[in-house]
Amino acid sequence: MSTPRRPVLVVDFGAQYAQLIARRVREARVYSEVVPHTMPVAEMLAKNPAAIILSGGPASVHEPGSPQVDPELFAADVPIFGICYGFQLMARALGGTVTPTGxxxxxxxxxxxxxxxxxxxRELPAEVPVWMSHKDAVTHAPAGFTVTAESAGAPVAAFEDPAKRRAGVQFHPEVAHTACGQQVLTRFLYDIAGIEPTWTPANIIDEQVALIRDQVGDKKVICGLSGGVDSAVAAALVHRAVGDQLTCVFVNHGLLRAGEPEQVEQDYVAATGIKLKVVDAQDRFLD
Incomplete structure (x- = not known):
């Protein structure tokens, strides 16, 4: 069996940028997954995360019924990074103050x-343009945290406690509008969380191939090939994992674009070496 890679979990609090955060983490050569804020802490920790990032969100931490963070998360020995709303949740959960400043x-x-x-x-200019989107503000950092930045509307715009591997920012480092944003994110991943940048997109293929091989064993596999990207990629992954144990079936129903059946029957097979069974069902579909 393959050993699962430890993910950085991006906890989604309704942010429009949660997937972008996950992408930026991967661009830093660290594997990431997005999980909902409703996931129990025990389930998050069961994933053995290398770090946890609390995303932004449109709510106010003071609104009744707004998404909250379970304080038990901070009892775990896991590096945590708060962004925007997640920064405010983190501050309040650890004893800081979040104020509706107006x-x-x-x-x-x-x-x-x-x-x-x-x-x-560190090593950033004394003034940096960043992307903000907040109404409330952290006005007092939790005990043990050092305040490292401020803005006109955020007296505490960044803080950190490297000894406990925790940090947060009021701004959005994941968007291109924030100068040095990727640098800030990688500083958390590498220098505070202590994660080695060893992941690449190629790892996805290797991991999935290993999982497929483990699941299939010595059994035979049938895959319906439509001619589209999804089934073509799925078939290619399975074929890489189990080779001739896979047989693909392609049904020509007469409703594909001109030349597509030939692409599947000839070009795809030539490129992959996949065993393909072609069924000409045009009369059945069109009559």
Missing amino acids: RGEFGRTPLTVRSTSGVLL
Whole structure:
């Protein structure tokens, strides 16, 4: 059996950027998965995460019924990074203060980096343009955290506690509008969470092939090949895993684009070496 890779979990609090955060983590050569904020902490920890990122979200931490974070998450020895709403949830759960200041910030905003820039923001300019989207603000950091940045509407715009492997930012490092955003994210992943950048997209193929091989064993496999991308990729992965144990079936129903049946019957088979059974069912579908 293959050994599952430890993921960075991106906990989605309704953010439009949750998938983008996961993508940026992968661009840093670290494997990531998006999970809902409703997932129990025990299930998150069962995934043996290398780190957890709390995403932004449209709610206010003060609204009744707004998404919350289980304080048990912070009892676990897992590196945690809060972004925007996730930053505020983290601050409040650990004893900091989140205040409806009435001075929300939206869009491109100057961020003032303090001289105590710490690990996360080290070597950044004294002022950096970042992307903000918040109404409430962290006004007091939790005990043990060092405040490393501020803005006009966020007295605490970044904080960190490297000893406990925790950090957070009010802005969105995952978007292109934030200068040095990817650098901030990788500083958390590499320097605070201590993750080695060893993952590449090729790992997805290797991991899936191993899982398929384990599941199939010495059995035979049949795959319905439609001519579309999804079934073609699925068949290619299974074929890489089990070879001639796979037989694909392609039904020509007469409703494909001109030349597509020939592409499947000739080009796809030539490229992959897959065993293919072709069924000409045009009369049955069109009569």
